[in-house]
Amino acid sequence: MMATTTEAGTGAQVPSAGLRGRHNRTNPTFYWMVVPAVILFFALHTFPLLQGVFYSFTNYAGYGEWSFVGFNNYLALFRDDRVLDAYLFTFQFAIVATILTNAIALAVAVGLNARIKFRSTLRGVFFLPNVLPMLVVGYVFSYLFASVLPVLGQSLGIEALSTNILGSESLAWVGIVVVAVWQAAAFNIILYLAGLQTIPTEVYEAASIDGAGPWRRFWTMTFPLIAPFFTINMVLALKNFLMVFDHIVALTNGGPGNATTSISLLIYRGGFQGGEFAYQTANAVVYLIVIVVLSMVQLRFLQRREVAA
Known part of the structure; x- marks a missing residue:
């Protein structure tokens, strides 16, 4: 049977706090679907973007050594x-x-x-x-x-x-x-x-x-x-x-x-x-x-x- 409690003043029966917690728990399938997408997005989009911003403050030619030049490029x-x-x-x-x-x-x-x-x-x-x-x-x-x-x-x-x-x-x-x-x-x-x-x-x-x-x-x-x-x-x-x-x-x-x-x-x-x-x-x-x-x-x-x- 479903555990219930009586709401004061109304007499209505509502699920207990423990049962509500179990119902509000996120389905693990959600993480299996979302986490791989987030990882791929970060690896293929966000990380290259951050890497590009980093290199924009250097004199990197695409190969070889490099050093910081600050805002000179901009x-x-x-x-x-x-x-x-x-x-x-x-x-x-x-x-x-x-x-x-x-x-x-x-x-x-x-x-x-x-x-x-x-x-x-x-x-x-x-x-x-x-x-x-x-x-x-x-x-x-x-x-x-x-x-x-x-x-x-x-x-x-x-x-x-x-x-x-x-x-x-x-x-x-x-x-x-x-x-x-x-x-x-x-x-x-x-x-x-x-x-x-x-x-x-x-x-x-x-x-x-x-x-x-x-x-x-x-x-x-x-x-x-x-x-x-x-x-x-x-x-x-x-x-x-x-x-x-x-x-x-x-x-x-x-x-x-x-x-x-x-x-x-x-x-x-x-x-x-x-x-x-x-x-x-x-x-x-x-x-x-x-x-x-x-x-x-x-x-x-x-x-x-x-x-x-």
């Missing part, structure tokens, strides 16, 4: 034109790509959410770019930019498309933006579609009765109601574009010259190929802080907009 970053140019390009690319990706994804999602034929098929088609390997996509677009578009531009008399834009220092970043937006919009479309499914149809029916047009319904009802999905899409898109690497490797490899060298590519080249392991590790630490701060500020601002909406 101070040198602000005097390095390569780093400043890479930051400028990365932020320019990330801001433009984030805005275009969300604008296009939201427009496509709203269109797919309407009552059109082959809606399910079109959803699969639009999501296809997200599952394609970036290097394959990059090589395909490299061929298009180098061979197909110049021929098309010459036949149409469009001077801007008559040459390979990836070979132009002023236009190469545009080609990278096109490819990045084309691929990234697929994931954002799916998230916006999920958000649109949460809006009751009665809301649109009531708006139609009141005489609200499509544009007014979008700004006064649809957009405010999917504000949380807009927030997560903006934060994730900006974070991913700030860490752009494989798009550039596949399309321009940082060229022409250093016109499309991002922070991630600069860290990789200098740290693993240029003997600047400690210096570029300091660059990576600074960039980690920048991304975290920007993501937090962006999240806080957009969440306030959700409340205001």
